[in-house]
Amino acid sequence: MNGAATETTRGPGPQAVLPQHGAQELGFPLPVTSASRAAVARRRREGALQVWMTATAVAASLLMVAGLLLLVLVNGLGYFWPRDVARLELVDGQVIIGEIVGREPIPDMGATLTGATASASGPRYRIQLKTGNRDVYGLDYRWVDEDAIAALGYPEDITVFERRAWGNLYGVVLEENADGYEVQLADGRTRWLRAQDVVDSWRPNAMTTGQKLVAYAVNVWEFLTGEPRESNTEGGIFPALFGTVLMVFLMTLAAVPLGVLAALYLREYAGQGPLVSLVRVAVNNLAGVPSIVYGVFGLGFFVYGVGGTLDRLLFSDQLPTPTFGTGGILWASLTMALLTVPVVIVATEEGLAAVPGSLREASLALGATRWETVRHVILPRVLPAVITGAILAIARAAGEVAPLMLTGVVKVAPALAIDGTAPFVHLYRKFMHLGFHIYDAGFQSPNVEAARPMVFATTLVLLALITGLNLVAVVLRHRLRERYQSPSV
């Protein structure tokens, strides 16, 4: 069946096939070939398998994108939903309270030893529960075999407490007063919970869908504006969001003017010789230099070189404690600016190339100087391209983490770079970043399992930010183009 299909990978070329056809048309007696052989030749020429393979490649690429986005969306959005809390009674009399977060077949270890006994009864399943109460049980999650469950219910009196430390607590409130709560846990023990340790509490099983939607919105808001807790595995991400935005803003301030100047020079001032085209190739390639290289440069040059010198000149009284001589948001932004300048240059150059030469010539002919031409005629027209470049640069910088790890990003920044104490802007301070938050919470935190949902939520925010920026770039480019590009040109 697939003989034709597999052989086609090295099928005969047109030279081999075409004469045969020619012969047929000319009416020469053909060598006796069966109809199937002709069909095989025809199929071979069509390259069915190859075409299918190329189609599958496209499908695979599309699936990859869709799968990834779906994965992040489901996991990230699910994080905020106030899930119902189940109460399980096990066969052995044990009572467990927790959110059901997963279900999987139990890997049967005994199958190889006892033969395929499990296949007769079908795979058995187990469910994963988030039981919380880390201070009592030591772990947030546990697995329960479905066979071991005697009864499963969702009693309305179960309360979820979001605490400042030790994660969530699940239990039934026995007594409540201004100082705190007397909570009975699943195993019957009671705990006293002080009011100041509780961030929030809710009874998911008693909530209507509407109430849950409200709670969902509140959770999202608190996530975006809250402070992180428990070494970034809980709480909000506001400092990381703030750090990302501020770093990107500072970077834009540095990268865009530099990039535009360089592009103007390359396109408007420098003679278009081989040297300039070489420089252009080099600029293009700088965009392909790995970001970690920029990080290494930023560390060596900005942090230790410039920062160290500044410290010796201006902050010598504080040495050996470094002020600028250590990673900080300013150095990170400048490093990122270097990284993204090629993006701005390339985009601006493209815009400049699209400006018709007649405009330049007309302006010069009217007596404008070169600078006046650039300033009043060319710049307004390349503005869309510049802004596109800037936004592409921002989108790239917002997602880069490797250079930041060397130049000033930290797990938990004690203070924001902008605050109420004079001089209000503290550019030497270390900062937090969404991307690094993902890396840190997902790979460096002591409790990766508990941090996972939060990591997905942060990922969602980062992706939304970057996608949003890219969309803004598209829209803005479109609008500005309409405004500045008269249809007559």
Next chain:
Amino acid sequence: MAGGMAILLAMAGMLVFIVAQAAPLWRAARTEHLGTVAVGAAAAAATGDFAGAVGAPPGGGLAAVALDEYQEHVVMVYVDGRVDVVRLADGAVAASWTVWPTAPAVPGGGPRVMAADLHPERDLWTLALSDGRIVPVEVTFAVTYPGGQRQITPSVRALEAVELVSGPPPPSVEASGGEPLRRESEPAGPASATGLVAAVFRPLPDGWVAAGLTADQRVVLRVEEQSRSLLGPARARETTVELTGGLEGRRPTALTVDPAGQYLLVGDADGGITAWNLRRRMTPELIGRVPAGDAPVSRLAFLLGGRSLVAATGDGRVTRWLPVADPDVPGGRRFQLVNEFQRHEAPVVAIGVSRRTKGFATMDASGGWAVHHATTGRTQLVRRTDLDAVTAAALAPRGDGIVLVGPGGELDRWTIDNPHPEVTLGTLFGKVWYEGYDEPAYVWQSSGGSDAFEPKLSLTPLLFGTLKGTLYALLLAVPVAVMGAIYTAHFMEPRWRAIVKPVVELMAGLPSVVLGMLAGLWLAPWMERHFPGVVASGVLAGAGLLVLAALWARFPLAWKNRLPASRLVLVALPLLVLAVWGGTAVGPLVERWFMGGDYRQWLLETGGLRFDQRNSLVVAVAMGFAVIPLVFSISEDALSSVPGHLVSGSLALGATRWETVRRVVLPVAAPAIFSAVMIGFGRAVGETMIVLMATGNTPVMDLGIFTGFRALAANVAVEMSEAPVGGTLYRVLFLSALLLAGVTFMVNTVAEMVRLRLRRRLAQL
């Protein structure tokens, strides 16, 4: 507008800066002669170097010297049993001690110091006395900072002497403090009227080891072993063993014991080194003899860390030896020649050991001296003093200075500037025989627990990791991207193309930290759980593809018009989804039927493949997200910009669509596809976060697809923040960055040039 050019220059400056940071790795060691100072009243007056007189040079002169950390003091051990610590700034004796609290009746007539040995890791001297005793003398330099100024206060004290061979009754020496031990000592060693000619003493946590050579050519070892029982007092057992028999009649000339008291090594007059294993201290075990040269062994010394043995022979040969596993004796060790250094012209009189690195210096009797480094096996510096002869010499503990003693007791001082001795092209890229290894190996291990750690800075395993990750990523991504580009450019319906292209390019905008996170936290555990399912999915997808393609080829024309090539992707999408779903569903069955119930075991047994959770396949998939859109986008642009008349001409001549793509479009666009692959390669080589998060980051050299690796870029990200500024690791990491920048820059430039040429060619077509 010079500003524009300045910006471009600044960007070039970036590369220059990185080069400048890495360049000092190759700076040769430098030295400077500080001059010669005479220690003695007359000399001091003559040179004006010393404000005070040190005293007349004692009879017989110096036995040995040493410098302190800061090279402010010199310790001088005199033959008559005096140990002076002299301040170099003014020549004052800052501390002094003598074996003879009261002068012997005959001046200079008492037992003499025959040899002095300096412990490789601390200021502990072993004086071998001519009356058969060993006196350990400890020099301490207490460093204080009164008023922010560094002040060093030296002091000298002796530990309890060990009577190795009996001689004349010893005068009392200062005893060490501590609780008294109940001794079960055997009688003191064999009587010998001739005393010692060389000795070593090594204090150990539970006792000590003392060994000596006697003037009548015997080797005597005396050890103490303390055992602490839970009840009752500490007990100490001492024993003396004579090991002369192990030499088989050869004359012993030098000896040493490593700081951990594990090996005793004795050099003989025939140029051999005989080793004993002291693991069981009370019963030393003869290892054997290895030849080190033709001339008598003149000096033996262990380097920092106590693993590398340096041997110097009378003909000036300097060699390094390591204890390695003995293939003939299970659990046994033997000494193996590892490096040979530049030869001296005269017998080596001293081996000075650095307390910071694996560096050491050798000084010969005629005034020549050299600095070597054990890891690199290189001799870094060779110089000669103007002294007529050298009786003793020492290397400063930091390895930054050297002092040689002339026949008249004058000190000749040199500084040494050798900031990165452990790096050569050989250690960066070649196999190196490290301490603790049984053979030369490529190892990256930049830091360890103690000062004695030998940095292992081989970039080879990291380059290997980078290339391995890149290779697998490209193997996965390039076919998908290029085939996808072919389909999108020449088969797909144009209105779908307008959607598909931006969607695939959206992938390029995904931050690598997100890809790495998903790979490490989601894909890796998922694949570990469903590995048989992944294999089954692949098989199912392939089989489905073959079946569908064969069926489709046999479709009647009417059906084919319903499902033209431009719509195949509509079938391929559900096919893939079904294959993945079905594959994961039958995964457990596949594992039970075809993989013996445990796929890890099966992989190991059938393919010899180890399976790590975070492996190269996971990286390849994650990196695919980064590489596919790049390669896809560039290839698609090139494929669709092949001039229409070529395509039309081919089709008009009767070629099928596929034949046209295969024979006309692909050859024209091939250079651009090549350049797209190059650009994808550049991206994969420099990728940091994905490999950091999706591999175990273990720098192993294993080509298996199911094992992890450590890539050059990830290594920089991991280690840079802990590298001291200006240190060797710091510069090696800059070198790594330079390599990355260089490779990607070159690859991208080639790709860009290929693309420009193609563009010109297309314009001509």
